[in-house]
Amino acid sequence: MALHGLKPLRHPRAWLALWWLAVVLVFVACLVPARELPSVPRGFDKIEHFLAFFLLAASAVQLYATRRALWCAALGLVGLGVAIELAQFAFTASRSMDPRDVLADALGVAAGFAIALTPLRDLLLRIEARLFPK
Numbered sequence: 001m002a003l004h005g006l007k008p009l010r011h012p013r014a015w016l017a018l019w020w021l022a023v024v025l026v027f028v029a030c031l032v033p034a035r036e037l038p039s040v041p042r043g044f045d046k047i048e049h050f051l052a053f054f055l056l057a058a059s060a061v062q063l064y065a066t067r068r069a070l071w072c073a074a075l076g077l078v079g080l081g082v083a084i085e086l087a088q089f090a091f092t093a094s095r096s097m098d099p100r101d102v103l104a105d106a107l108g109v110a111a112g113f114a115i116a117l118t119p120l121r122d123l124l125l126r127i128e129a130r131l132f133p134k
Contacts, residue, residue, distance in 0.1 A: 005069025007062070007125060010132050015124065019059050023080065026052050030084040034094040049104035050111075053077060057112025062124035074113050081105030 006012045029052075040048070060073040081102045089097035115121055 005064050005066040005072075007065040007122070009063070009125065010128050012063075015063055019056075019063055022056060022059065023077075026056060027080065027084060027087075031087055031092055031095065033092065046100060046104040049081070049101050050108040053081060053105040053108030054112040055108075057109045058115050059112075061113060061116045061121050070113065070116060074109055077109045078102075078106050081109075 003012050003016075006016065009015055056077055057074065060070065060077070064070050064073055084105075085097045085099070085102055088095040
């Protein structure tokens, strides 16, 4: 795993692996057949998309230090949202492609990356320092 552009975390590979696991879980969850999911009120899935991509983006802010790495993660997450919709169209019979899901994903990414402009951008560094003192 390339560690370029990461913050000076004490366990960068572990945190990066957890983030990638979350990315994969979101992808897989979005391809689960609709009949196996709990029913939600109409439009609530947009909130789910927003929250999932907000959490992925906010987590990326905790990991990546450089502007370039953050932009790559942001664009990658938006690309993931598009890929999910294309995969739903191509590989599932019970899920449908919805451009509004991509919009919700992109808004979640933007909101998550806005954390980079706040003191919360280094929350993981502070947590890690308390969990694993030198």
